[in-house]
Amino acid sequence: MIIFKQWRLWVSLLLLIGSYILIKPNFESQTSDSKINFGLDIQGGFSYLLELNEEEYLNNLLVKTSQYIENTYSISSDIDNGEIVISKNQNLDALTNIVIQNLGLEINEKSDKQNSYIFSKQSFNKSLSDMTLNAVEIVRSRVDFLGNKELSIQKVGLNKILLEIPGDLDNNVKEVISKTAKLTLHLEKNNIVGSKTFINEETGEQVRVQEIPNITGDFIQDASLQYNQNEPVVAFSFNKEGSDLFAKMTSENVGSRFAIVLDGSLITAPVIRESITGGSGQISGGFTNETANNLAIILKSGSLPTQIKIIQEKQIGPTLGQEGVEKGVIASIIALIAITLFMIIYYKISGFFTVITIISCLSLLFAMMSLLNTTLTLPGVIGIVLTIGMCVDANVLIFERIRENFKHNIEDPKNHGFNSAYVTILDSNLTTLFAAVFLFAFGFGPIRGFSISLIIGIISSLIVTYIILKLFINITSIKYLGLQR
């Protein structure tokens, strides 16, 4: 039989089996890495876009770098308007070009008295991006401290984090993510120089302490909600390094006070009665169970590198999502049936081949989407419907070319027609494909969901028309194609 000599037959079967294997996990209950995910607009849920403060990070980085230069090379420097200014009345030999480069700095201005340096754009962006990755983990541990939620947290751009939580939400998520949770311990200091006054916003208590913290929350290993005389408190413990520092600080300063400061406001300022060597402490002061619990969660997760601002917030109720899916599926099926009927009426047997082509195109599309673990959103569904349109267009172009060749008695009308039409299809689909790729690269949100299904759809459509449709055209005698009017 002629059909078995067609390589397209075997490739078609391979495509079919491959698609089946790839699509199958979507219908099984266990989680798998190659499944189509549903976007929040389909399954309902919450999405937050968080932005870390770039300016604050730049300042922190400047301070850190300036301190590092001082500690390592004994060269003092000032920070002025985003620049590190180093005066030339000291020995700058250690500050070679290589050192400057390694610090990510570049020279901004040189004068007789001083040099000023700024971070090179590249190194700052890299550092900013690393910080955001770090913050992603902190946000994850805060929102999902039990590790049982199906979250999606990803870095977007240089300093943004997209947090998506499907389904219902306990109310304190916003509370937990928006706190920086910078815990610092400061010793009391009465000089004006290098000191700062912190105020407790509730009690009005204030204390003047050393501005640079003696110990920071970075050393905290564990924190939990506990009760002290029936009042909720937050108990925390330091790691080894932190315990040593804490022991040193308390033993050297018995009798003086120290301040526990959270995000710039004073929580409490106890007097040190004896040296504390156990490396643990307690924060008390007007907590409710919930606020104490939240504080424990965020202390344990570590502090965020900078303040976080919620710049986009979306909440999609489950009704809308479900309605969307149902309607979307019904719309797609009706569109499919309408096109199918039309094609069969218009092109007879060829129209029937188109139907098979469309179905194969859809299964290949879903197979690729599963393989790539794509998130399907409602704009994505629209993209799929349009893919069907492009696939139909390819079929029409091919049929019309074959019909035309047949009419003009051109030799081998089927192959000739298919090939010349396919060149046109490639040209037109590739332009759309390239546009979609750029759209995906630069777009955000719904644009991405739409372009990803368009990209995958165009590729599937090109493959199935070349293999499956051509197979049917090859094995059918032109008399039966229904194209000779």
Add this chain to the structure above:
Amino acid sequence: MINFYSFKNKSYLVSLTLIILTITIIFFKGLNLGIDFKGGLNFEVKSNLTTNQLNEYFDFIDSDREVLIKREVGSDVFSIRIESGDNNPVFIEEIKNIIDQNPDIEILLSEYIEPTFSEELIKNSIYALASSLLVIAVYVWIRFDWQFAASGIFALLHDVFVAIGFMSLFNIEFNLTMIAALLLIAGYSINDTIVLFDRLRSLTSNEENKDNFETNVNNSIKLNLRRTILTSFTTILALLCLVFLAPVNLTEMPIVFIFGVLIGTFSSLFLVLGIVGDLNYEAVLKARDS
């Protein structure tokens, strides 16, 4: 047979009129920017109240925040847009709580965008649009001659621009999804155009009839006419299903796209090949032969 090429001057006139109309409409009506591009708060709510009742209900919001309430066509779903102002995070929580307590209003979707971020989204969308258009131009230029690239890009910008005018005229919200719709129109338009270009190129390279440019143009269109109509028809068929069945907050995209298909069909049938001819492509062809 219709002589499409002879219509070209009339078509230019039609197209010019459309462009002028679009400019006028956008100038006077402006674009109905959604919160993606303006920042602010947006609710989709289900309610059996009327628009007026809802307007009264939301009267408690400070007058310095503009409140826009619109019923989605043919449904009991309303879109409520509130301008951003001071201390947005607190405001959002407050208003959500207030609405939650009203048994007549069910929140289907709530969305907030910080104005600084929406500025970024505008920039982002312009990059996305510009880069995809550039890629299309480069591709057409590589595959065809520059006259084709110029004409194709003109048609595409023309279609997208007129579609923006359509959105302004009917007060359709301009948001990120619409950027995707506009790019789709661009894709559809260039798709249609390229199919014709391919034909014209193969006809003009045919020894027997390469000299008569006008006949070649007409033949390219004639030979593709059935395909153009069939494809537009099936695409519109699919889109109509989406218009009637898509979730309420997504019906506008297919409507805009249907308009785009119509205008794209017009520009590919009547505009593009005329422009190629007027860009002196005939002379180029002749020069190439001698």
